Amino acid sequence: MQPASTTRLRGVKIGVVFTGSHCTMGEVLPQIENLKSEGAEIYPIFSYTVEETDNRFYAVDDLKKRIATITDKPIISSIVEAEPIGPQKILDVVVVAPATGNTIAKLANGIVDTPALMAIKAQLRNLRPIVIAVSSNDALGLNARNIGMLLNMKNIFFVPFRQDNPVEKANSLVADMDQLADTVVSALQGKQKQPVLLGPL
Numbered sequence: 065m066q067p068a069s070t071t072r073l074r075g076v077k078i079g080v081v082f083t084g085s086h087c088t089m090g091e092v093l094p095q096i097e098n099l100k101s102e103g104a105e106i107y108p109i110f111s112y113t114v115e116e117t118d119n120r121f122y123a124v125d126d127l128k129k130r131i132a133t134i135t136d137k138p139i140i141s142s143i144v145e146a147e148p149i150g151p152q153k154i155l156d157v158v159v160v161a162p163a164t165g166n167t168i169a170k171l172a173n174g175i176v177d178t179p180a181l182m183a184i185k186a187q188l189r190n191l192r193p194i195v196i197a198v199s200s201n202d203a204l205g206l207n208a209r210n211i212g213m214l215l216n217m218k219n220i221f222f223v224p225f226r227q228d229n230p231v232e233k234a235n236s237l238v239a240d241m242d243q244l245a246d247t248v249v250s251a252l253q254g255k256q257k258q259p260v261l262l263g264p265l
Contacts, residue, residue, distance in 0.1 A: 072249055074103030079140075079155040079187065081180045084113030085162035085199035086121045088238065092161045092197070095244040097134055099159075102245060106135040107155060111167065111180040115141045146179045150186030157248055158187040158194050161223070161241070165200035165207040172210035188219060193251040197223040197244060203237035211237075215260075221251040226262035 080096055082089070100106050108131050118124055131139060140146050149155055160167065160180065167180055176185045184194055196214065200207055204227070214220050223239035224247070230236075240262055247257040 071103050073099060073245070076104045076248075076252065077107065077154065077156045078104045078248065079107045079109055079149065079158040079183055081109045081111070081158060081160040081163075081167075081183055082114045083111040083160065083162060083164045083167045083180050084117065085164050086114075086117070086119040088162040088199040088241075089121060089127070091241045092244075093130060093134075095161070095241045098245050099248065100134055104248075105137070107137045107140065108135060109140040109146060109158075109179055109183045111178050112141075115139075115179075140183065141179055143176075143179055143182045146182035147186060149183050150189040153190055153192075155187060155192065157192065157252055158183055159197065159244065159248060160184065160194065161197035161239070161244060162199035163196045163239075165202045165210075168196070168198065168200065168203075168214065169207055169210045172213045191219055193254075194220045195223060195244070195247050195251050196220065197239035197241060197247075198225050199238050201233055201236045203235060205235035208235075221247060221256050222260050223247045224257055224260050224262050226264065230264070 078099055170181055171184055176182050187194055224243050225237045225239045228236055228238040250257040
């Protein structure tokens with residue numbers, strides 16, 4: 065992989081939607097820092113689950129402090145706060161990382177009942193790109209058809225993903241978070257980063 069340019073995202077406004085795959089958050093945050101280091105402006109958006117749920121991987125207050133060190137933008141954590149993304153055309157690209165199976169299923173079926181989904185809907189209204197970094201234990205089970213639908217939708221792009229534990233969790237998929245920035249750059253050009261299906265580690 066070519067080393068990343070430190071300026072290729074200069075001035076790009078990126079909404080980062082965090083949803084409740086809590087175990088993946090530790091892999092996502094360094095990649096958000098990387099987007100920032102490449103010149104992007106980061107607008108953090110929390111799902112209700114991330115906003116409200118302390119868990120064994122992090123406390124919500126600690127997560128908010130970490131986000132504050134990455135960006136000086138306030139966290140969007142309500143549907144009302146997310147709605148202006150559409151009419152005001154605030155963002156160039158929206159990244160959903162990590163993207164849970166629940167969020168993917170609702171998106172594929174047109175359900176908008178969280179700040180995360182409102183931000184995505186608002187961005188799609190403007191025909192601007194969405195980048196999805198899947199992290200779901202049922203991605204090849206109940207959610208397989210939803211992922212298939214989104215893979216075929218205009219303006220939706222996936223961070224390349226793989227089965228993370230095919231022996232013990234055969235239906236689980238996780239994005240290769242190290243490819244997040246490259247996927248964003250490709251999405252801004254209207255291209256899907258390839259290959260989207262990765263082999264085992």
